[in-house]
Amino acid sequence: MDAPPPQPPSPAITREAWDGCSVLLDINDGDRLAFFRLTPAATVKIGNKTFSLQPLVGRPFGSLFRVGADGLVPCTAADASSLRDDNTRDGADGQVQDETRDNRSLVDNNTAQNLSSDDIEAMKRDGATGDEIVEALIANSTTFGKKTAFSQEKYKLKKQKKYAPKVLLRRPTARRFMRFDTLSLLLSMANVGPYSDVLVVDMVGGLVAGAVAERLGGTGYVCSTYLGKAPSSIDIIRLYNLSGDMTSRIVQAPLSELQNFGNTPSVPNDSSQGGVTEPIVVSAEDTQLTLAGQGDTSVSDEKPKLSTEQPIDMEVSEPLLEEHVQDETSSLDSKGNDGSSITSKSVKHGKAPSPEKMTYWKEHGFSRFLNPGFVNTRQVLPSRSHPHMQMNAFGGYILSGTRIHNADAVIANK
Amino acid sequence: MMVPLDPAGKPTSQRRIAEGDTVVVYERHDAMRAVAVRAGGVLQNRFGVFRHDDWLGRPFGSKVYSSAAGGGGRGGGKAGGGFVHLLAPTPELWTLVLSHRTQILYIADISLVVSYLELVPGCVVLESGTGSGSLTTSLARSVAPHGRVHTFDFHEQRAASAREDFERNGLSSLITVNVRDIQGEGFPEEHRGAADAVFLDLPQPWLAIPSVSLMLKQDGVLCSFSPCIEQVQRACEAMRSCFTDIRTFEILLRTYEVRDGALNNATVNEDATVGPRPQKRKKNTSSGENLDCIQKTSVLVRPASTAKGHTGYLTFARLRV
Numbered sequence: 001m002d003a004p005p006p007q008p009p010s011p012a013i014t015r016e017a018w019d020g021c022s023v024l025l026d027i028n029d030g031d032r033l034a035f036f037r038l039t040p041a042a043t044v045k046i047g048n049k050t051f052s053l054q055p056l057v058g059r060p061f062g063s064l065f066r067v068g069a070d071g072l073v074p075c076t077a078a079d080a081s082s083l084r085d086d087n088t089r090d091g092a093d094g095q096v097q098d099e100t101r102d103n104r105s106l107v108d109n110n111t112a113q114n115l116s117s118d119d120i121e122a123m124k125r126d127g128a129t130g131d132e133i134v135e136a137l138i139a140n141s142t143t144f145g146k147k148t149a150f151s152q153e154k155y156k157l158k159k160q161k162k163y164a165p166k167v168l169l170r171r172p173t174a175r176r177f178m179r180f181d182t183l184s185l186l187l188s189m190a191n192v193g194p195y196s197d198v199l200v201v202d203m204v205g206g207l208v209a210g211a212v213a214e215r216l217g218g219t220g221y222v223c224s225t226y227l228g229k230a231p232s233s234i235d236i237i238r239l240y241n242l243s244g245d246m247t248s249r250i251v252q253a254p255l256s257e258l259q260n261f262g263n264t265p266s267v268p269n270d271s272s273q274g275g276v277t278e279p280i281v282v283s284a285e286d287t288q289l290t291l292a293g294q295g296d297t298s299v300s301d302e303k304p305k306l307s308t309e310q311p312i313d314m315e316v317s318e319p320l321l322e323e324h325v326q327d328e329t330s331s332l333d334s335k336g337n338d339g340s341s342i343t344s345k346s347v348k349h350g351k352a353p354s355p356e357k358m359t360y361w362k363e364h365g366f367s368r369f370l371n372p373g374f375v376n377t378r379q380v381l382p383s384r385s386h387p388h389m390q391m392n393a394f395g396g397y398i399l400s401g402t403r404i405h406n407a408d409a410v411i412a413n414k
Numbered sequence: 415m416m417v418p419l420d421p422a423g424k425p426t427s428q429r430r431i432a433e434g435d436t437v438v439v440y441e442r443h444d445a446m447r448a449v450a451v452r453a454g455g456v457l458q459n460r461f462g463v464f465r466h467d468d469w470l471g472r473p474f475g476s477k478v479y480s481s482a483a484g485g486g487g488r489g490g491g492k493a494g495g496g497f498v499h500l501l502a503p504t505p506e507l508w509t510l511v512l513s514h515r516t517q518i519l520y521i522a523d524i525s526l527v528v529s530y531l532e533l534v535p536g537c538v539v540l541e542s543g544t545g546s547g548s549l550t551t552s553l554a555r556s557v558a559p560h561g562r563v564h565t566f567d568f569h570e571q572r573a574a575s576a577r578e579d580f581e582r583n584g585l586s587s588l589i590t591v592n593v594r595d596i597q598g599e600g601f602p603e604e605h606r607g608a609a610d611a612v613f614l615d616l617p618q619p620w621l622a623i624p625s626v627s628l629m630l631k632q633d634g635v636l637c638s639f640s641p642c643i644e645q646v647q648r649a650c651e652a653m654r655s656c657f658t659d660i661r662t663f664e665i666l667l668r669t670y671e672v673r674d675g676a677l678n679n680a681t682v683n684e685d686a687t688v689g690p691r692p693q694k695r696k697k698n699t700s701s702g703e704n705l706d707c708i709q710k711t712s713v714l715v716r717p718a719s720t721a722k723g724h725t726g727y728l729t730f731a732r733l734r735v
Binding site: 011063064171181185188189191195196197214217220375376378380381385404 | 417418419420421423424425472473474475476477499501504505506507521522524525526528529530532534535536537552555556557558559561610631632633643646647650651658660661662663664665727729732733734735
């Protein structure tokens with residue numbers, strides 16, 4: 001099927017948040033990540049206060065906000081530099097090699113801080129800003145000066161998070177949603193690119209289907225297929241800011257219907273086998289788009305819910321949705337109308353494939369079977385570089401193969 | 415045509431192998447090569463002699479037989495029994511078959527870079543150096559059909575070879591190859607504020623970072639690939655003035671060997687004692703046939719005994735808004 005030519009190049013990425021768009025808020029540098037829709041009524045709860053999200057509309061993605069007297073306000077350059085990644089810079093630069101301080105004189109008896117919680121409450125009532133409170137806490141700490149520069153920064157950051165929270169406005173892109181190394185490999189190995197027709201078995205709420213649609217950029221089709229009568233949910237698609245062009249390229253169809261078109265070679269009786277499918281061309285006729293309306297506000301719920309008070313390591317909190325990945329398979333394939341297949345790529349991800357699947361692949365194509373061993377994030381600072389303690393230790397299995405031309409069909413043609 | 419530029423070129427089209435096409439000849443799982451198809455052309459390998467003329471008009475994915483025994487004799491055998499498969503090239507296959515003029519990036523790093531740079535169709539991306547063009551090909555697929563990859567290498571001859579490769583793979587309209595020392599001169603002014611993403615694979619990436627911050631659009635993403643942590647450290651220091659969200663990753667893949675085999679000892683079923691011998695007996699009991707099929711061979715999987723333990727560190731950062 002000839003896809004209509006895509007629209008002439010408009011900016012590929014909208015870089016400012018707009019009214020009604022979906023955004024990802026990063027609260028306190030990764031402590032909490034949550035999706036919101038910028039509706040007039042949308043709010044975010046930070047600590048025990050609720051703030052309107054209206055100040056975010058029209059601001060560039062990547063903007064940092066702090067809590068002001070009347071709600072969220074954009075940080076000025078000065079505010080920002082006191083907080084972001086470079087906050088370890090002053091303390092860490094150069095000095096580290098000469099650091100003579102260590103923890104020999106620190107005693108953990110809870111007497112180091114001279115300010116009581118009543119004092120802090122009093123400061124708040126008097127209208128002190130969060131940064132002022134943090135300064136006061138440092139000034140009244142008897143041990144602060146004895147800490148290493150590095151641990152002073154850690155202390156400051158911890159207090160800043162509590163008393164002067166910062167909110168970072170992020171663009172929701174596919175890699176924000178699940179283990180991005182696994183998702184990236186799926187998309188690469190399935191050769192997802194412009195004008196592809198991609199068949200997806202997505203049991204993770206449309207996460208993979210949405211990621212594919214993002215890569216297709218309004219060309220080709222992504223068909224989310226499912227077993228049985230009820231389409232699997234693709235609600236997550238609403239969280240990607242897909243353009244109308246892109247969403248119009250997402251269709252759903254039951255696998256049984258796809259299989260009824262044309263003659264199919266015998267497949268192992270494996271329900272999740274996506275290897276035998278018909279061109280999306282055919283299925284597009286009688287599929288219904290079950291995409292909910294764009295203006296739906298119900299997504300403004302915080303999807304990944306993390307405790308505000310308990311700082312959680314970035315590497316733990318980011319791939320939250322992955323917990324829902326149970327047996328998700330994604331595959332891309334195609335067949336000619338005459339039943340003879342042409343080469344295409346098929347990729348599966350999820351639990352270890354069954355022997356039947358493996359055998360099928362050995363007979364019908366070339367396969368590579370791999371799993372992202374690990375992705376390790378590193379702290380890189382002068383004299384303080386090391387891998388983070390938490391890492392993604394397992395990204396599921398990915399089985400990838402190239403469909404070869406049906407040998408019998410070749411002989412029959414001769 | 416590795417990356418379709420219009421609907422007719424889509425991977426699901428019924429296009430047949432034509433003269434001038436690049437095909438990936440699959441000999442074995444560990445032996446593939448890229449071949450440009452031309453009339454009168456001949457491919458000779460251990461499986462025999464293959465005439466390109468026999469390939470023309472066939473669908474991609476076809477199995478083709480040799481017309482004469484191979485030079486090595488092994489495997490090729492009697493009356494040209496050897497065969498290969500002809501696959502359509504994809505950026506992933508290309509990475510496995512391209513000629514290494516430099517150290518290249520492999521699939522795990524490549525896929526992570528493309529995702530993390532948030533590339534979608536229509537984006538503009540800058541890359542330096544070009545090297546052997548392994549990553550460049552995947553970048554081109556991710557920004558096609560209307561986006562653009564501007565890639566720079568200081569090595570004139572290498573740039574020319576890469577340009578030829580892109581030409582042959584039908585990527586010329588997506589990729590411009592330039593000769594320029596990015597560490598010394600920075601990226602050209604014409605790309606100022608126009609890049610959605612920048613990728614650096616340079617020996618001293620910190621020298622190029624000030625220029626990168628001028629090239630990127632607001633909230634644009636930078637990735638720097640370095641094998642050594644000392645390089646990463648200096649690059650991170652350079653990034654801190656204009657960039658935020660600085661993250662360094664290392665990604666490693668575990669591959670598995672998959673093969674047919676029999677688990678002789680493990681089975682309690684005496685019928686399953688492998689091999690063709692019991693088959694005769696089996697035929698008598700048709701009900702046992704199913705069982706036999708299942709038991710005869712198993713698929714054995716184990717992690718490959720060797721793997722890449724390190725390729726390089728990927729450091730990502732966003733231009734501060």
